[in-house]
């Protein structure tokens with residue numbers, strides 16, 4: 063469906079939403095600053111669909127919240143229709159990933175609730191709610207309760223709530239990541255139909271996603287973000303005619319290009335030792351890393367990372383995280399867009415569980431956040447440390463990271479490697495048998 067307003071404009075358009083030179087950090091309870099965004103500038107123009115694409119944790123949702131006026135950035139300017147934002151952006155409504163429905167209210171009541179909160183007169187509330195419910199294809203379900211609805215239908219209610227506010231810009235934060243793949247395809251097409259129809263419908267859409275196919279299908283411009291801290295890597299314009307077909311050679315070529323761009327950014331061709339030196343623990347579970355190595359070994363030891371994601375049914379960004387973790391442990395190498403087992407990776411795949419744990423242990427102890435804790439535990443007469451010691455080590459080594467998330471990964475890896483045990487009840491870390499002093503040569 064061609065959208066006239068998305069055609070290239072002869073005169074420069076002024077943006078609806080805009081941020082310039084925005085940096086943002088969160089103050090963590092430890093007093094540390096978590097730098098989330100660095101010097102981000104971007105705009106959403108009338109009539110366009112803009113997607114924010116990037117790895118988990120790069121700050122996509124934070125950008126969306128800043129543009130919506132839910133968060134005031136630490137530094138930089140935010141405008142709506144050219145005016146500095148003061149409070150919530152007037153023409154914006156948001157569809158959240160989590161649906162955010164009131165379970166005790168029916169479909170109609172859920173939609174009416176946001177309109178009542180917006181202080182619209184009662185007749186207007188009823189008319190707009192009915193209109194929005196029809197628009198998202200939920201006529202006949204007005205009296206149903208969220209528990210009676212499928213994930214896709216719940217998200218339709220989320221969309222009806224946002225659309226009933228008649229926003230100029232619809233913000234969608236990973237709206238389809240919790241619904242099944244076929245429903246997601248249908249919902250994306252329906253959103254674009256609503257957007258293309260116009261009249262009182264949103265002029266523009268800002269979509270947060272980590273699904274490359276989704277952004278290639280939906281967006282006019284794709285803002286590719288990098289992480290730690292989040293920043294704009296590049297902006298890719300997508301002028302493919304609508305309606306688009308996921309399987310068309312043009313869409314597949316764009317998916318491939320975006321895939322190359324992200325793989326190049328996220329898995330740069332640097333030696334594993336250099337990657338490990340940065341000491342960022344990728345948010346991947348030990349079992350996921352082991353799963354990847356076994357999967358690769360069963361397929362001759364090498365595969366395109368995009369294909370691995372598709373065949374293992376994993377979100378591409380998360381798969382990259384698992385590959386990064388495996389690379390950090392010297393189990394894979396990542397030339398271009400391939401994940402290739404290293405000789406150590408092959409040996410790992412062939413080893414028995416104890417051999418695998420021994421490899422993990424050896425590699426973890428090459429990282430300071432594990433070796434520092436091991437040294438401290440050996441020194442401590444009780445060979446027991448409070449988790450705060452580990453948290454401080456994490457904050458010291460990785461000040462830009464969310465230390466609770468890192469700690470969860472740290473515990474998982476250390477447990478798998480039989481390196482440390484963590485007792486959730488008393489919050490203490492102890493050496494595991496394999497590394498306990500009696501068995502550690504002096």
Ligand SMILES: Nc1ncnc2c1ncn2[C@@H]1O[C@H](COP(=O)(O)OP(=O)(O)OP(=O)(O)O)[C@@H](O)[C@H]1O
Pocket residue numbers: 088089090096098116117118119120121122123124125272464
């Ligand atoms: N209120 C907050 N306080 C502290 N840290 C926060 C807060 N909100 C977000 N963060 C952190 O900021 C970073 C960016 O979060 P954000 O949700 O914007 O990323 P994202 O790219 O949307 O991630 P995802 O794709 O996983 O949802 C993360 O490390 C997150 O843990």
